[in-house]
Amino acid sequence: MSNKECADLYERIINDVIQESRQDFEDSGIDEQTLMDLRKLWRERLSKTKVATFSWDNVEEDEDDNSSDDLPLAQHHAQTMMNSQQFANLGGNGGAGSNDTSADIGGVHGLHLPQSDLALPTTATIGGDEDSKPAHGGIVLPGGSTISQSDGPIPIQEIEFEIDSRSELGQQLMKQMQTQQKKKKKLMRLIPTQSQVDGPFDDLESDEDDDQGSDLGVDSDEINSDLDDPDDDDKEDEEDNDDPETNIMLCLYDRVQRVKNKWKCNLKDGVANIEGKDYTFQKATGDSEW
Amino acid sequence: MNGQAYYEFYRRSTIGTSLADALDTLIVDQRIQPQLAMKVLTNFDRVTSENLKDVKSKMSFKGHLHTYRFCDDVWTFVIKDVNVKLDDGETVNVEKFKIVACNSRRAGDS
Structure with missing residues (x-):
C-alpha cells in the first residue's frame, strides 16, 4: 500500500488533535473518558472509510474480541452503568442540558420506561439518547408490542434510548436514529409550509395571481410555493452530494500558469482521495489542456 | 501561533469528515456541547496544516x-x-x- 504515509499522517493528526483538545475538554468540564471516546469514534469512522490501513485496525479488534469473549454480559452491564452515570453527572454538573430542562418542565421525565432496558435485546443496550420531535401515538418496543399512550398528549416527547456503540447492531441503530432524526428535522422545517389547515387557498388559483407570479405574493412564501420548496431541496441535495468527497484533492497552490490552453499548476501540502484511497503529498505538479 | 487563522477546507478530507461524524455522535448523545466541537475542529485545522508540512512524498x-x-x-x-x-x-x-x-x-x- 503506497499510502502508508497518509495513514501515518492521519494517526499523527488524531493524536495531536486529541492532545491539544484535552485542555478545551477540561475547560468545558468534560471528562477524559469522553475525549478517549472521541478518539475511538474518530478512528472507527476513519477505518470504515477504508482509505488506508491504520495501526489500530488489528489491535482494536483483538481488544474487542477479548473483552466480549470473556464476559459479554458483565461488560455490557458495566458499560450501561458507566454511561448512565455519565449522563447523571452531566445533568448534575453541566446543568445546562436542554434534555433535562425540557423534560423537567414537562413534568414527564421523558417516557423513561423502566422495563425498556429489560425488553431490549441484550445486544442493543444503552449508549445514547434521542430527542424525538413529532408526536407518535405510542412507543413500539423491539418485540413488536406497543405501549399506547394513555395519559394524554405531550407537547414534546423525550424518549431515551441507550445503545451499546460497540456492537454492530448498536452502531446500526445509532445510524438509523441519526438519519431518522435528520429526516424529522427536515420534516419539521417543512411542516409549516406543507400542512395547510385553513382550507384551500383559492386566491392563487385565479388567473390574475398566476400571471403576476406566485413569488410576488406574501402568502406564497409561507405556503408551499413553487419557488420555496425546490430551493430547499437543492440545498439538501448539494449537501448530500458533498458528503462523500471522492476523487478530490485539497491542497495549497504555489503557482498556476496558463499558456494558451495549457495549464500548469504547482501544488503543495495536499491530501487527495483517489479511487477510494487517500494520499498525501508535499508537492504536486499538474499539466492539463483545456 | 495564537490568533493565526488556518484554512478550514481540510475538514472536507476523509480525516476531517470522520472527525465531524464522531463529534456529531457525541453531540447527539448530549455528551459534549457544539461549542466544544467547534474548538476541536479549530484544533484540527491547525494540526492538519502544520502536519502536512512534514509530508515528504510528491505527486x-x-x-x-x-x-x-x-x-x-x-x-x-x-x-x-x-x-x-x-x-x-x-x-x-x-x-x-x-x-x-x-x-x-x-x-x-x-
Missing part, C-alpha cells in the same frame, strides 16, 4: 482540464481522464478529478 498528474474557476483566492479545477503518478512509480487513472486549492501564501505561515 504529478496529467489530464484534460474540464473546468477552472478562481474565486475568493481559491482555485477549483475539474480534470477529466487524469493520469496520476505517485512517488513510488505507481500510476492511477481517474475518470474525473476535482482539485480545490487555497493560496499557499496565507496558509498560516504568513
Whole structure:
C-alpha cells in the first residue's frame, strides 16, 4: 500500500488533535473518558472509510474480541452503568442540558420506561439518547408490542434510548436514529409550509395571481410555493452530494500558469482521495489542456 | 501561533469528515456541547496544516482540464481522464478529478 504515509499522517493528526483538545475538554468540564471516546469514534469512522490501513485496525479488534469473549454480559452491564452515570453527572454538573430542562418542565421525565432496558435485546443496550420531535401515538418496543399512550398528549416527547456503540447492531441503530432524526428535522422545517389547515387557498388559483407570479405574493412564501420548496431541496441535495468527497484533492497552490490552453499548476501540502484511497503529498505538479 | 487563522477546507478530507461524524455522535448523545466541537475542529485545522508540512512524498498528474474557476483566492479545477503518478512509480487513472486549492501564501505561515 503506497499510502502508508497518509495513514501515518492521519494517526499523527488524531493524536495531536486529541492532545491539544484535552485542555478545551477540561475547560468545558468534560471528562477524559469522553475525549478517549472521541478518539475511538474518530478512528472507527476513519477505518470504515477504508482509505488506508491504520495501526489500530488489528489491535482494536483483538481488544474487542477479548473483552466480549470473556464476559459479554458483565461488560455490557458495566458499560450501561458507566454511561448512565455519565449522563447523571452531566445533568448534575453541566446543568445546562436542554434534555433535562425540557423534560423537567414537562413534568414527564421523558417516557423513561423502566422495563425498556429489560425488553431490549441484550445486544442493543444503552449508549445514547434521542430527542424525538413529532408526536407518535405510542412507543413500539423491539418485540413488536406497543405501549399506547394513555395519559394524554405531550407537547414534546423525550424518549431515551441507550445503545451499546460497540456492537454492530448498536452502531446500526445509532445510524438509523441519526438519519431518522435528520429526516424529522427536515420534516419539521417543512411542516409549516406543507400542512395547510385553513382550507384551500383559492386566491392563487385565479388567473390574475398566476400571471403576476406566485413569488410576488406574501402568502406564497409561507405556503408551499413553487419557488420555496425546490430551493430547499437543492440545498439538501448539494449537501448530500458533498458528503462523500471522492476523487478530490485539497491542497495549497504555489503557482498556476496558463499558456494558451495549457495549464500548469504547482501544488503543495495536499491530501487527495483517489479511487477510494487517500494520499498525501508535499508537492504536486499538474499539466492539463483545456 | 495564537490568533493565526488556518484554512478550514481540510475538514472536507476523509480525516476531517470522520472527525465531524464522531463529534456529531457525541453531540447527539448530549455528551459534549457544539461549542466544544467547534474548538476541536479549530484544533484540527491547525494540526492538519502544520502536519502536512512534514509530508515528504510528491505527486504529478496529467489530464484534460474540464473546468477552472478562481474565486475568493481559491482555485477549483475539474480534470477529466487524469493520469496520476505517485512517488513510488505507481500510476492511477481517474475518470474525473476535482482539485480545490487555497493560496499557499496565507496558509498560516504568513
